Amino acid sequence: MRTDLLTEPVDGLTELLAVVDAFDRTLVNGLLRPQPAQAAALADLADALAAGPLAAGVAGAAEKAATGAAGEEHLMLLAAARGALLGAAHDALAAVVTAATGRTAGTHPAAAPAPAAPLNVLAAARSWLCDLARAGWQGIDHELVAGAAPVVSAMLPDPALRRLAVLLDGFAAELAASCPGAALERVPVRRWADLWARALLLTQPGALAEPPAVPVTGRLLPLGVDLQEHATAAQAQVHAVFEPADGGPSRLVRASVAVPKPDTVVGAGVWQLLRPQCALLAAAGEGRAMELTGMALTAAGDLHWQDELAVAGEPADPFATARVALAAAHAAVTPPLERHPARLAEPVFLVGYAVRPEDAVGPGAGADQEVGMHPENGVRFELAGHQLFVDTDRIPAAGPLTPAAVAASTACIGLLRWDAGRFVLQPLAVETTVKKKTVAVHAGGWAGGTADKLGVKAEKAATEAVAVLRERAGRLLRK
Amino acid sequence: MLSEVSSDEQRWGESSTARVLAPARVRKLAKVPFVELADGRLQGVVSSGSDIERVYVSSVAAGDHAFACSTNNNRPCGGARGSFCNHILALVGEAVLQYGGARVARYLKVDAGEGEPTAAQLSSAMRAARPSAVPGKELAAAVFSRFLRHLAYLELAPSTAPLPELHWFPPTRVAVA
Structure with a gap:
């Protein structure tokens, strides 16, 4: 991967984000009685869209909002204008990712x-x-x-x-x-x-x-599991390389499973809610491929997972997949309305890096700072003199991967993301050395269940929590 | 050092995935199945020790720490006449386990000094101000219905349709202060 491209400034991005930030600050005080600075920010947003198809509508909406008279249709236009700018930012950043990974980007058909x-x-x-x-x-x-x-x-x-x-x-x-x-x-x-x-x-x-989907048949090679959650919902996305049985080019795909949850179901309890819906979580945990028959796949790279259309296949080491199959896989395309920098999550494989503390600045900086390393605050991977921030805080707590393991790693499968002005690596799995042997540790290692001592304890506590809630629900919830 | 702090703050303000809330910490739910900081109160549901069909709905308001406790059938709790009953003390205890003492203190506007106060410190700081009991009937109905709404989340089916908006909600390993 060309990490050097990830640290170069992107043309026009700073100016674009300045317009977005100024608009965002108008929402801090609110649009009921706008101050002159808020009116100026609204006018700048309209100016930024002046050459686009939304120009007339946004200009009118900005004027209304500047006098505190914005109706729902005006606020909708302002949100759309902001979305268009961040969509452009997404496209510019996605182009950098494509150049850095050398991957072939797809094109997006019309939505259904x-x-x-x-x-x-x-x-x-x-x-x-x-x-x-x-x-x-x-x-x-x-x-x-x-x-x-x-x-x-x-x-x-x-x-x-x-x-x-x-x-x-x-x-x-x-x-x-x-x-x-x-x-x-x-x-x-x-x-x-x-x-x-x-x-x-x-x-x-x-x-x-939803983007249109077509049924596909072939072999699915899991790379890793990305967990996302807030207090009352969680989603696991399995990133994988899909090899069509018809011999067509392999593709980067995702399978998702999501569930609303009570806020007291956390950690291993989240895996327990997701697990029964998706045999792929167990396959990914065990390092197995799956054979798909006629499963729907969208142009955005999302599989609409159905257990009955998949069977467990041969063992498939995600690091072997990352080394051999990842580079040639065609990238997925983000659907038009989802384009936003926060939506970028490109699977990448990194090897041959040096690990530096998070606060190290510049090539070689922090090389002698082993003592000052606080991996839980994040680390940096340095490759050919360029540094990439690694967000270790994103690693789910209910799993075997830890910030310390990332800091001691020699190879990493991760998702390349962008946030707060920089590219960031989210680790999904690392190779590290234990007793002179290379072992792989996966963030989603407990997704399908675990025999790990800590994992078993977490599973038991989660089972009890859900049992109590179900008992209370059974007794108290009106049928 | 100063510029470093402010650049962290700036990055937080510019982050789409800035962490605002810490996830609930694992706790045993048998005694207090529901705790929340909501509507300007610490409120929740405490299982009765003697009757499996009965629960107590308890609450403490932010600011004046006015408290209420009654059963789900609207009988006032005998222990909550002059001061906090055992149900309210249990509620404070479990809230500290779930959210951490600092967050509970901040929400209830309890002046418990720096750092993470314990449940006992929080309770005694609130009781020292001699808070008054308030009628719990309407409150209990509202909190109980929020508890039922909370339980109903277990009945919602999982789905394999992608939810792209959850990219804005990464997990976090650290407790957000």
């Missing part, structure tokens, strides 16, 4: 029509989000934030609305814990604007359209 969604609940979500934008993060209180709960409860059982429900649920929980906003010491400005804008766009009928 979205399933009909109940419009009233989408309207309720939109109305709550617009109230938030008017109040601003510093204006939130318990009453305002509580408005999300009935919307989320109405949406969660509907699979077609699950995406928006899970987003609103996680967002509202953060806001609720941050009330009253007037007392906030610091605000996650980019993050909350991201969540707000994305949720607002998803309330637009048609936005939940």
Whole structure:
């Protein structure tokens, strides 16, 4: 991989993000009574879109918002404008990733029509989000934030609305814990604007359209498991190389399984909820390939996993897959509405690096700082004089991989991401040396179950927690 | 050093995946199946020690620490007349296990000094201000319905359709202060 490309400045990105940041800051005070600085930021957002198809609409919306008179349709346009800028940022960064990995990028076909969604609940979500934008993060209180709960409860059982429900649920929980906003010491400005804008766009009928899928047959070689979670939802994505039986080019694909959960189900308990839905988690944990027959695969590289269309195959070491098959696999394409830098998650394989402490700056810096190493705060991999930050905090706690193992590693399978102005590596698995032998340690090593002593203890505690909740639910929940 | 701190702060503000909430810590749920910091209160559900069909709904408000405790059938708790009953003490204890003492203290606006106060320190700091009991009937109904909503999450089916929005929610190994 050409890590040198990852540290070079991307043309126009700083200027673009400055416009986004200025807009995001308007949401801190809210758009009810905009100050001159907020009006200027809104005008700059409109200017940035002046050459695009949204130009006229965004200019009008920015003017309305600057006078404190933005209606839902205006806020929707501002969210779309912000999304268009971050979509452009995504494309520029994705081009860097493609150049660095030398991978062939695909093209995206038109989306399939979205399933009909109940419009009233989408309207309720939109109305709550617009109230938030008017109040601003510093204006939130318990009453305002509580408005999300009935919307989320109405949406969660509907699979077609699950995406928006899970987003609103996680967002509202953060806001609720941050009330009253007037007392906030610091605000996650980019993050909350991201969540707000994305949720607002998803309330637009048609936005939940799925990319078209075609049935595929062939061999699936797992690379690693990416776990994502907030208090009341979790998702595991298995990244893999798919080799079609028809001899076509191999492809990078993902299989996902997600579940809403009570906030007290954590760690190993999350794997227990996900495990029964997806035999691939066990296969990935055991280092096995799977043979797929007629399983739907979207152009975005997402398999719509169905256990009945997959059987366990031969042993397949993810590091062998990473060394032999990863470089030639064709990349997946992000669907148009999902384009955002936070969505980049490109599987990469790194070897031959030196590990440096997180605060080391410049080539060779920190080479003699073994003593000052705090792997739990992150480390850097140095390759050919270029450094890549490794986010060890992202490693799920319920698994055998640890920050210390990453710091002692000699090879790494990871996801290349981008956040807060830099490329970041999320480790999925490492090779490290134990008693002069090379061993592989996987972040998702406990996904399918484990015989590890610590793992067994965590599994038992999680089983008990769920048993208590089910007993309480059985006794108290109205049937 | 100062510039280093501010650059970390700046990075946090510019991060799409900035960690805002720490995940709940593992705790045993048998005695207190539900605890939350919500609606300006520490509130939750405490299983009765004697009757398996009965639970107590207990709460302490942020700021004035006004408290309430009654059963799911709206009978007032005999122990919560003048001061915190054992159910409320158990609730504070489990909240500290789940969220950490500092977060509970901050939410309830308890002045318990620097660092991570223990449950005992929190409870005695709140009791020292002689908080008053408030009628628990309406409160109990609201908290109990939030508990049922919480339990209903176990009934929701998993799905293998991708949820791209969860890219914004990475796990974290550290407790967010």
